[in-house]
Amino acid sequence: MKAWISIVAVTFVSSIVVPSSTIIWATEQSKNELEENKTDFQFNSEPITLYSEGDITVQQNSSGEILVTKMETNVRANVSRWGTWQYTNIAVSTGVAANAINAAFYAGAGASVAMFGIPGWAIGGLLTGASWTNLGSAPGSAVAKKWDKNGWIGFYKRTGYDGAGRVVATQYKTE
Numbered sequence: 001m002k003a004w005i006s007i008v009a010v011t012f013v014s015s016i017v018v019p020s021s022t023i024i025w026a027t028e029q030s031k032n033e034l035e036e037n038k039t040d041f042q043f044n045s046e047p048i049t050l051y052s053e054g055d056i057t058v059q060q061n062s063s064g065e066i067l068v069t070k071m072e073t074n075v076r077a078n079v080s081r082w083g084t085w086q087y088t089n090i091a092v093s094t095g096v097a098a099n100a101i102n103a104a105f106y107a108g109a110g111a112s113v114a115m116f117g118i119p120g121w122a123i124g125g126l127l128t129g130a131s132w133t134n135l136g137s138a139p140g141s142a143v144a145k146k147w148d149k150n151g152w153i154g155f156y157k158r159t160g161y162d163g164a165g166r167v168v169a170t171q172y173k174t175e
Contacts, residue, residue, distance in 0.1 A: 079168055098141045
């Protein structure tokens, strides 16, 4: 009955508003049918900004990686192209990372600066992106799992250039 009323109402409205060559169809679907037919579309492949302060931005891309970007100039220039990701030759096991993160958690945020041999702003951004302060009193294991891809956490870096080829940003991620 609902479907019939919907069709009659749509037909009446369409006869007033829609040109006669247009066909309109209305139907009622159950919750199960909607779940079966649901498709997730990603219209934008741009990273989602999780945190931004000053010249540092923490983002998460569509594959779940946390990206930490530092703009190198006072005036935020547009990055017209990014260089390739380069391995920094720094990798730690997830166990070592978990212990270092827990130690930094108890020692205060300043202890995270020299934790892995990458710039303090980068490690701080990666920790912020992993929501380390919201993961209990020993967040090391949870953060290490977020950063881990194969039992080791490797740190990668790439450089962003403006239209004139000048370095305007640096970005770090883990793999």
